[in-house]
Amino acid sequence: MTTLTTGAGRPVITAWSAVSPYGIGRAAFSEGLRDRRMTVTDVGPEHGTLPGGAGHVVPGFSVREVLGKKGTRSMDRVTGLAVAAAGALLDDSPRNREVGTGEGAAFALGTTTGSAQSMMDFTRDSLTGEQPFFVDPARFPNTVMNCAAGQSAIWFDLKGPNATIAGGRTAGLHALNYSRRLLGSGRARTVLCGAAEEFSQARAWLEHHSGEQPADGTPAAPALGEGCAMLLVEPHTPDDADQPVLAEVLAVELGVVLDGDPGPALVSCLRAALRRAGVAPAEVAAVARSGAPGREGLREADAVREVFGAVDHADLTPTALIGDTGAAAAAFQAAALLSYAEDRPAEAAGRIGVITSVDRTGTVGCALLGLR
Known part of the structure; x- marks a missing residue:
């Protein structure tokens, strides 16, 4: 087990944002929670054949529409969610952009496997193509677990340590713990810390076959959701009156x-x-x-x-x-x-x-x- 010791300079959260089934940005997430608004919806055919027809998806999310056409031709959904969440946080205030990018700005992202859909699609192409090497090489980076974190660092000029931590539902806690260790050891000045998950056909079938069937008295599993939440974590600086400690x-x-x-x-x-x-x-x-x-x-x-x-x-x-x-x-x-x-x-x-x-x-x- 790990724990954070108290004292001067301990980590604080100074900003946050989210790309969620409520929409893009902190305001959309807060408003949705405040209203206790349900987000489950029928999922369209763009997600393929699914074991169930409902899900909690980010409304109208298209990587190219949200992030633009430059550099997004081969970007997969989970990478787009992470980049969009990081961008929403950094764009929320000039200070976030100033302290959260450049030298000493680290990125720690929690995940399960990265994009299961990208892994399966690439593997399928190598098996069904005329030759195993007749695949789109531009899509190969999406099959690597740390693609989303690496793309985020490139996108926003994050020059500090870059880490992807797999941990399932606990991944966000692992990323937060890793962030406080980076700060405590002086390896980073600030950390963009978050976790991302996509809604996809591959994930839906994996969960369908991996999850336990509900037993008597056990509530049915909720429909799958997706999104990315991001925190700006930095050492507490009591002398900095402009540090917005949340x-x-x-x-x-x-x-x-x-x-x-x-x-x-x-x-x-x-x-x-x-x-x-x-x-x-x-x-x-x-x-x-x-x-x-x-x-x-x-x-x-x-x-x-x-x-x-x-x-x-x-x-x-x-x-x-x-x-x-x-x-x-x-x-x-x-x-x-x-x-x-x-x-x-x-x-x-x-x-x-x-x-x-x-x-x-x-x-x-x-x-x-x-x-x-």
Whole structure:
């Protein structure tokens, strides 16, 4: 397990944005959550034949229409989502562009596999073409897991460390933990930290065949969602009056499940995070769970009740509204907490926001954010 020690210079979140089923940008995401608006819709034929006809997709998202024609001919969907989210954050204020790009500006992106659709399409072309090498070489970079992060760095002149971290639903927490390590070691000046997931035919069929069938009393899995949420993370500089601190990263705890039950592992993470951050459960204002489908999600909810059941807190779990966003889930949970703090400062300021995450691969994690 890992944790962030307190003290001067600890990481803070100074900006955020999202490309979500609510649309592009922070305002669209905040408004959608505020209105508790459902985003599930019938998915069009452009996504191919699917095991189900519904999904939570970014409305009208086309890579070339959003980002322009230059440099996007062979860009796949997950890369487009990541680039669009990073651009929305950097364009939100002149300061974001100034501190978030150039020398010392790092990029940390959480994922599951990158683009499963790109991998399968490229492999299929090599098998069905007249010759195995009759493929489009411009599309080969999309088959590499770190394509989205690399393209984002090129697009926005991010010259610091560039990392892609695979972790399923916990990927956003892994990226946040990696970001605080980069800052703490002096390897980066700022970090664009986020996670991305695309809606695709390949992902839909993989989830259909990989997920557990709902058992008695287990709610059906939500329809798949997609998007990318991005945070600007930098060291806390108390002397900088212009630094717009939205939240302090008080702790990030990650763990593994050894006995098949994620509940005790998540409880252990939560209690360790509270202890090492020096805060009590009563200080928690809101909790955003990953809302994983099946048994993992139920045990996640049980763990939250065990630790915070006696605390009156807001439940900001966004899964029912924007779908199962896979690797992007934890990043969207962070965005939900930050949106809540902006909308309700009287309830959130000076208190704690909690992110929890579980994944069927056996990883669990949590993060504590000190809301401003």
